[in-house]
Amino acid sequence: MKVAFQGERGAYSEMACYDFFGSELVALPLHTLDNVFQAVSDGSAEMGIVPIENTYAGTVTKTYDLLLAHDLFIVGETHQRIVHCLLANPGTSLERISRVYSHPQAIEQCESFLIELGVEPLPFRDTAGAARFIKERGYAEEAAIAHEACAQIYGLELLKKSIETNAENATRFVVVSRKHLKATEDVKTSLVFVTKHIPAALYKCLGGFATNGVNLTKIESRPHKTEKSRYLFYLDLEGHPEDPNVKEAIEELRFFASFVKMLGAYPKETSQ
Amino acid sequence: MKVAFQGERGAYSEMACYDFFGSELVALPLHTLDNVFQAVSDGSAEMGIVPIENTYAGTVTKTYDLLLAHDLFIVGETHQRIVHCLLANPGTSLERISRVYSHPQAIEQCESFLIELGVEPLPFRDTAGAARFIKERGYAEEAAIAHEACAQIYGLELLKKSIETNAENATRFVVVSRKHLKATEDVKTSLVFVTKHIPAALYKCLGGFATNGVNLTKIESRPHKTEKSRYLFYLDLEGHPEDPNVKEAIEELRFFASFVKMLGAYPKETSQ
Numbered sequence: 001m002k003v004a005f006q007g008e009r010g011a012y013s014e015m016a017c018y019d020f021f022g023s024e025l026v027a028l029p030l031h032t033l034d035n036v037f038q039a040v041s042d043g044s045a046e047m048g049i050v051p052i053e054n055t056y057a058g059t060v061t062k063t064y065d066l067l068l069a070h071d072l073f074i075v076g077e078t079h080q081r082i083v084h085c086l087l088a089n090p091g092t093s094l095e096r097i098s099r100v101y102s103h104p105q106a107i108e109q110c111e112s113f114l115i116e117l118g119v120e121p122l123p124f125r126d127t128a129g130a131a132r133f134i135k136e137r138g139y140a141e142e143a144a145i146a147h148e149a150c151a152q153i154y155g156l157e158l159l160k161k162s163i164e165t166n167a168e169n170a171t172r173f174v175v176v177s178r179k180h181l182k183a184t185e186d187v188k189t190s191l192v193f194v195t196k197h198i199p200a201a202l203y204k205c206l207g208g209f210a211t212n213g214v215n216l217t218k219i220e221s222r223p224h225k226t227e228k229s230r231y232l233f234y235l236d237l238e239g240h241p242e243d244p245n246v247k248e249a250i251e252e253l254r255f256f257a258s259f260v261k262m263l264g265a266y267p268k269e270t271s272q
Numbered sequence: 273m274k275v276a277f278q279g280e281r282g283a284y285s286e287m288a289c290y291d292f293f294g295s296e297l298v299a300l301p302l303h304t305l306d307n308v309f310q311a312v313s314d315g316s317a318e319m320g321i322v323p324i325e326n327t328y329a330g331t332v333t334k335t336y337d338l339l340l341a342h343d344l345f346i347v348g349e350t351h352q353r354i355v356h357c358l359l360a361n362p363g364t365s366l367e368r369i370s371r372v373y374s375h376p377q378a379i380e381q382c383e384s385f386l387i388e389l390g391v392e393p394l395p396f397r398d399t400a401g402a403a404r405f406i407k408e409r410g411y412a413e414e415a416a417i418a419h420e421a422c423a424q425i426y427g428l429e430l431l432k433k434s435i436e437t438n439a440e441n442a443t444r445f446v447v448v449s450r451k452h453l454k455a456t457e458d459v460k461t462s463l464v465f466v467t468k469h470i471p472a473a474l475y476k477c478l479g480g481f482a483t484n485g486v487n488l489t490k491i492e493s494r495p496h497k498t499e500k501s502r503y504l505f506y507l508d509l510e511g512h513p514e515d516p517n518v519k520e521a522i523e524e525l526r527f528f529a530s531f532v533k534m535l536g537a538y539p540k541e542t543s544q
Binding site for chain 1: 327328329330331332333334375376379393395396397440471472474475476478479481482483485488489490491492493494495497503505
């Protein structure tokens with residue numbers, strides 16, 4: 001099975017693929033998140049795995065925009081602990097490093113470590129790309145911050161593991177597919193809606209969930225791209241759209257919303 | 273008056289300072305958002321201006337975290353249209369450019385232009401820093417994507433204005449201060465709360481706003497950092513906490529919430 005992800009070999013997204021599917025798959029690296037949605041839509045990949053939120057960086061709005069624009073369904077979620085590692089060319093040592101390349105977010109998350117080491121942080125497009133880059137150059141004074149797996153992929157040495165300041169850093173990924181998933185136990189459902197232009201619209205839209213005992217696990221408003229002063233609401237809830245109480249709640253939602261799009265139902269994974 | 277911002281001279285945050293306060297101020301460039309909140313808290317700056325959300329990148333979660341951690345108040349908001357410009361050393365031309373430095377988000381927003389130009393995009397910590405960097409090196413084949421003002425600040429030439437793919441790109445900034453603002457007309461209020469552990473908690477927390485005719489303009493859940501499976505809700509609403517209907521709604525909120533923190537009331541600015 002082919003699973004598309006955004007980034008280069010060794011990206012955190014690729015590691016999320018293996019965590020979710022096991023190693024029996026072909027992980028397909030693509031340049032952008034648009035490319036991933038496109039590949040799944042046109043069938044060049046069976047599934048795609050995309051980041052949807054991070055403890056520190058928050059919601060990946062681009063993924064939400066693409067879920068709205070494409071007719072794909074979320075069929076799974078997986079949480080990936082982000083453990084940053086300092087990788088360098090073989091034969092060098094921590095003391096010789098003077099320049100460290102990585103994605104600006106990774107640099108920020110490892111700032112205390114980098115300051116203490118007294119090195120110059122240099123931004124790169126992504127973490128795995130930074131690993132490839134320092135290998136190509138081969139300088140003993142250069143290092144990259146990336147996933148541990150990049151050491152093996154690019155022939156680098158692990159100088160130090162877990163250099164991030166806050167250990168609870170995690171990214172939630174979702175798996176997208178052209179096909180719905182059949183109902184199972186312990187399911188979560190994601191959807192997006194736009195309220196009708198009526199007073200207390202959001203409150204009314206949420207009423208069905210409250211009175212039917214449906215737990216909401218995420219709510220987020222996003223400005224409507226074309227209609228000013230209107231909002232899209234992204235909702236995650238516990239249960240399957242075919243569960244009687246969820247079904248009831250969504251019917252009530254449709255009465256107060258001008259637009260409802262189901263984004264998928266999938267087994268719930270507890271954040272580590 | 274001293275106003276702290278994150279970034280270097282010519283950063284979009286600095287431009288937001290002048291848009292909001294006029295030119296009669298000392299804009300204080302600081303390294304991080306933490307530094308900005310710290311400077312306002314300890315009095316080394318009267319105010320701070322910080323990004324809170326962007327059309328494409330979404331919410332700046334770091335700013336929300338800092339609003340929660342510090343005892344500062346939002347006293348204003350301003351929307352800054354992000355118009356990216358290609359800047360280069362004087363005497364060069366568009367045809368000679370082969371490398372373009374900027375923040376990865378700016379590079380992404382200008383991707384179509386860069387591909388058409390056939391240049392290599394190179395990531396940099398921030399847009400203004402990239403402008404300073406290419407000036408220091410002085411190469412005719414290097415350019416930076418930054419705010420137009422960086423041309424004058426760093427002695428560069430404007431090669432092309434508005435090179436971003438989507439014209440509606442804007443960032444909302446908020447102004448923070450140690451002091452509350454007195455009530456005025458056309459006010460917005462921001463607050464954060466944690467629901468009590470009761471069924472339909474969010475719905476109950478929003479009830480007071482619905483029944484008192486208080487319009488919500490933003491809602492966003494964020495996972496609680498220490499208590500798993502609990503959420504913080506950030507809310508923007510129309511009106512002042514001293515308005516009778518808002519007061520009533522917040523009293524009702526306090527009944528169903530285990531924690532409420534007022535983040536400030538400030539004149540509403542319509543997004544351009």
